[in-house]
Structure formats: structure tokens, C-alpha cells
Amino acid sequence: MTTPPDLFDHQRQKLIESEQPLAARMRPRTLDEYIGQDHIVGPGRLLRRAIQADQLSSVIFYGPPGTGKTTLARVIANTTSAHFIALNAVLAGVKDIRESIDAAESQRGLYGRKTILFVDEVHRFNRAQQDALLPHVENGTVILIGATTENPYFSVNRPLVSRSRIFQLKPLTEDDLYGIARQALDDPERGYGKLNVVIDDDALAHLVDVANGDARALLNALELAVETTPPAEGDRLSVIGNQSSETDHRSPITDNRVIHVTLAVAEESIQQRAVLYDKEGDYHFDTISAYIKSLRGSDPDAALYWLAKMVYAGEDPRFMFRRMLIFAGEDVGLADPNALRVVVAAAEAFDRVGLPEGRFHLTTATLYLATAPKSNSSMGFFDALGVVENERDADVPTHLRDANRDKEGFGHGEGYLYPHAYRDHWVAQQYLPESMQGKVFYKPGDQGYEKEIRLQVVRRREAQLAAMIEGEGVGPPEVLTFTGDRAGRNRDQWLERTVSGAGQRLAAVRDRVLDAARIQRHHLLLDLNAASGLLTWEALRRAPEGGVVALARSPQDADALRQQAERLPDIERPRILNGDINDLPDLLATLAARPSDSLLFDAIVGRNALTRHADKPAAAALLASMLAASGAISLAETVPSRTQRLYKLVDLTPLGADLARRVEESEEGIYSRPEDPMVNWDEDDLRAAFAAAGLEVTIESQREESEVLVTAEVLARWFTPSAASGRARPSYADHLRALLNEEELTQVGDLFRKALLNRPVPWKTTTAFITAH
Secondary structure: OOOOOOHHHHHHHHHHHHOOOHHHHOOOOOOOOOOOOHHHHOOOOHHHHHHHHOOOOOEEEEOOOOOOHHHHHHHHHHHOOOEEEEEEOOOOOHHHHHHHHHHHHHHHHHHOOOEEEEEEOHHHOOHHHHHHHHHHHHOOOOEEEEEEOOOHHHHOOHHHHHOOEEEEOOOOOHHHHHHHHHHHHHOOOOOOOOEEEEEOHHHHHHHHHHHOOOHHHHHHHHHHHHHOOOOEOOOOOOOEOOOOHHHOOOOOOOEEEEEEEOHHHHHHHOOOOOOOOOOOOHHHHHHHHHHHHHHHOOOHHHHHHHHHHHHHOOOOHHHHHHHHHHHHHHHHHHHOOHHHHHHHHHHHHHHHHOOOOOHHHHHHHHHHHHHOOOOOHHHHHHHHHHHHHHOOOOOOOHHHOOHHHHHHHHOOOOOOOOHHHOHHHOOOOOOOOHHHOOOOOOOOOOOHHHHHHHHHHHHHHHHHHHHHHOOOOOOOOOOOOOOOOHHHHHHHHHHHHHHOHHHHHHHHHHHHHHHHHOOOOOOEEEEOOOOOOOOHHHHHHHOOOOEEEEEEOOHHHHHHHHHHHOOOOHHHOOEEEEOOHHHHHHHHHOOOOOOOOOOOEEEEEEEOOOOOOOOHHHHHHHHHHOEEEEEEEEEEEEOHHHOOOHHHHOOOHHHOHHHHHHHHHHHHHHOOOOOOOOOOOOHHHHHHHHHHOOOOEEEEEEEEEEEEEEOHHHHHHHHOOHHHHOOOOOOHHHHHOOOOOHHHHHHHHHHHHHHHOOEEEEEEEEEEEEEEO
């Protein structure tokens, strides 16, 4: 029989909680208290929506220490209605996992409740432990939340990773850390809100700076500074700096004595910056990767920075010299043959001197490699290796074979030309196997020493190849098929360009727009003209941990998008809105969790989103107001005023000079109407609109020509009055009526039908690609 908790247990628990370190006491309990990581838990983000809707699937939080991984799991524990079990992979074994699974099955069987299993330091689970967990994650017995400082793609079982979403947490920003410090100083229950703590601006700035994005390091230092500073009598002061107490809204002070944290106290509380580095994990590999790429990019400043970071963190100098030796062969090579000698000499000198003076030799080798000319021509070896591995074995040419054993029997070595017997100690002869004549593996660069030998290598190669093929004719390949069917060729050409061309062009536009937006997996996107979903679905694929809001102009388009989205889980669907750009503020307000929340987008994309918009400067200003600080707007706008002119598709000579002139004038008049928002603008107008909104804008215009089949339906659309067809905009014939009578209009229509019906014609368009930051 279990004894119920008594007053002593309750008192003991309160004592334990009160004696926890400040960092543990100040863990946020709700999303509203959680500071930082807006890229994954900000308003409108997938993870925030999943937590608020209590529809979480298995996730792994990956990031440096002190960025809020465990805290986020605790927030989920406080929010969810599911049964919550927490394990630490350092302490737990297979037995603990099985007990947790039994408890989860019991909760599901008795109460129908889901179970969330939180595993801290999940990368510490060995393979057997991860395998024991896998089937229960797979069948939904538990929803896994893993937290790890190691890259899960390398440190966590691949099947577990494939069944989880990965959310990467970044080091906290300075603004985040200031907010966390103020939260601790203001909180009367868990922090120092009941004490009269004054911390100088420069003292807090020092704590924030040296904490280096680690909230735990900041709170530990703040706790040490406050707890070790003796209080002194004084007046009530504000929390930070010397602001007026009228701005201080903390709880009443129970102790009027002032705890004054100065810069000197702060420096004693946190003396050395914590560098994110481990000798076997991500930071080790990421830092050496940055170092090598800085050497390759010939940036001595960056190379010295990454070198200093590795030395500061205690990296093994022999490992660094090993990587420099590899670099000298792979990335410098024959552009500077001395590079290898310098690194070898520096490594030997380091072995004799050791640290700390050996840092001079690390620096010397680094600077030499960073400033040396570069060549990766040694990669030609791997081209040759690929041929050896994949192609049929080729015999050694007879004249290159060893003549010492069987020259008389087989003629091996016969015909070999001894280069030292010739001028310049070189003679053109065959060295590659017969089947590989003309193969090129070594491609000398144009830097340093290789620049000097490059011309010689190329000339000798040409002379050698010419010698090998002299007297041999090389004819053109045989043509195996032929058709004289001109109509068939036209039909095939149209099928190739028209049937598949439209899809290819739209795909190219889609990729260019989304590439320019530089979308990351956690980004929140707004598609301004969703219509067919051309951008929407690809944006959703590119930002699976963020979210997509799609604006459809018509109810029909919105309903079609919603039907397509039904195949996705509700939490992963795009949020589909129906309306115009001007309606966005009201429409987006319906998506916010709270009235005070405002959705800011990392990327705003669209195709022909502004083409018909009457007030383009107002639209640009509205979009700018919805853009996150580091966000981007990427649009593709077809420029109607630069579209194909129909009169240029037909020879108008049979109409006579006067009628032909009036046809041209009528059509050009379509594109010079200042009152028509569809045609009264060009790229310069868009550039001015976005610049006036305070954005940096670049516009690239792309002129394209495709082929369009002119069908009877197309001709009817051109020459049927809009009143008869029910279309809102005037037809081509309506515009011609400004200068043509009905008889002349019939004459022009007949000419167009005779010249164009069922024929492919070249169609020119201009698309403006706009990127604004």
C-alpha cells in the first residue's frame, strides 16, 4: 500500500525547488514565457501551431548548450494533454525504456491517452537502446521528443531520424539574452524581483557578450554576481542602469538594501568566453571545414580566425598540420610546389618547440597556404582512377613493356624512343593504351608555377596526339534515319516546344522565384497569388518546419487549393486565404493566436501578383510591413506592355498601307492607356515602388520566345466582341474598332485566320524578376 504524500514531502519539494540554481528556477513554463528561437516557435510557425493544437509528432531538437532544447520540451509537457515521460539518455538503460513503453501502453489502453517520451541527450543512447525504442515510435505507442547537442544525422539511429522532424536551435541573440536577464531580475517568485538589484549597463553587456548565446551561462553568471555581492543601504533603483523608478513595474521590494552589480563584479562572475567546440562532434568538423575553405578562398584573415578558435579550444595541433599537408597537395599542388615543403618544415619545427611558441609555426604555415596560388589539378588522379575502376582493362603498349625479359620472344620494348636522345629531352610517342588516346587527366591551372608549364604541357599533348593519329581519317558519324516529311517535322517541333514547353517554362520561373528568396526549412512564407499552386506546393516542400500562407484571389481557386491540401495532415497544410493583397492585414489577423501577434514573413513570393494591382506603391509598402527584418520578397511579373504584338505575326501588305498603319496604331494604343493598371507600368515603376517602401530592390528582365499554336478558339477570343463573350476586358477587335469600321475589321479577321489558323507562331514575352530586401 502506497503512503500518500504528507506535509513533509510537500515542504521537502518546495525546499528542493527553492534551492535549484537560477537557470533551473527560471525555465519558462509556457510558450509566452519562452524567449528566442523565433524561427521555429514564432507566430505562425509549424512547431508553435503543433504545440498549441496538441498535435505534436516525433521531433528532435538539435542545437548548442543553453539554447532552450530541454526547456522547450518542458513547455510541451506543461501544454499537452498527453501523458509525459522524461528520460536522460546518460542515466537510462533498456530497462527504463521498456518501463516507459509499458506505461505508455497502459495509458493508451485504460484512458486512450497519447504518451510523449522526452529523451534528453538522445545521442548518448547506444544502438541497442535506440533499436529498443524504434518500433514503439514507429507504431505510435510513444511520440518521441529528443534533445541533442550533436548532429542527429550522424549521432542518432537513421530510422529514428527518418521518423522525426529535426528542428535546429541557434545560439541566442543578444536581444534574447537581455530579455532573459530582465525576466530573471523581475520575477518575484523564481528570480530576484523581491531584491533591490541594480546592474550597470556595461556589467550586463559584459555578461551577455561573454555568455556567447548560452542562456544557462548568462543566468549562472548573473546568479553568482547577485549572490556574492553584499547589499548596501540605498534608495530604490531600477533594474538596469539609472532609469527612473517610475518605469519600474516589478513587485514590491522586501529588502530595500541595494545589491549593486558593477562591471568589475560581472567580470569576476564570468571571466572566459565559452567557445562552442568539441573534438569529435559537429563544432570540431564545422570549424576545420571553415578553416580549410578559408585557405582555399585565399582569405588569410578568416583562416587565422578559425585557426585561433581551434587553438583556443584545445584542438590537437598535429591534426591541424595533417589537414594542412592534405591541403598543400589537394588545393595548392603544383601552383606552388614549395607549399608542401613549408608545411612539413613548420610541422617538424612544432614538434621540436611545442606550445605555446609552436603557435608561430601554425600561423606561418596557415598564412603561406592562404596566400599561395591555388590549383586542384591533382584531382586528375581521381579521374584516372575512375577510368581504371569502370572501363575495360587496357594492355600496356608493346614499346613501353619491360624489354629485359622477353624482348626477343615477344618484341617487348621494341620501338621505344628514349627521350634523352632528343632535343629538349622530349619526343612525341604513345604512352597511354591504344583505347585511351586523347584522354586528358591532368589539367594545369593558370596560377603560379603551373602557369609557367601550362603552355608546354598543352603543346606537347597536341603534338603527341597528332603523331598518334597521323595518316588516319576521321569521318562524320553515319546518319541512320531520315525523313522528308516537312509537315511531320513541324508537328513534332510543335509537340516538343508547345506541349511540354509551358510546363518547363513555369517550372523555371517557379525555381528562379523560390531560389531568389533563399528559403530555409524553418521559414514562414506568403504566396501572393496562389491560383494553381505553382509556388505554394514547392514552397511547402522547401519549408517543411516553417509554414506557408497562400492567398488565392477567387473562391474557386481557394477551394481547389484546399482540396489539394486535404492529402496532408492538418498541421502541415498551407493556410489558404481568399482575397486581394489589400485584404491581407484582416485575413492574417484571423491566423494569429492572439490579437497582439503579428505575422512577419521570412519570404514573400508571387507570380503576376502585382500585374493587375491598381496602386503598386501602396501594395509594395504593405508587403514591406509584413516582411521580417532579414526577409526577402521575390516576384515574377509578366510585363504586358512588352508582350507580343499580333500585327507582327502577319504580313499586312494585302490590307493596303493605310489600313495596315491603322491596325498597328490601334494595337499599340492598347499599351499606352495611362488609366489601365495592367499596362501603365514597367520595370522602373516597380523599382520605384519598392524603393519608396524602404527596400533594397533588384530587377532583372528576361525576354523569352516560345511557340504558341493559334487555334480557332484563340482567333475567336481575339475577334469576338467582349460584350458577346462576357469578358470584362475589351477584346482585340474592340480595340481595333477605334480606327476601323466593321468591313475593315472583317477584312483583318479573314487575313489573320488565313495566315495563322492551326499554325505555331513565335510568341515573345518579358518577365521582370523582382527581389527586394
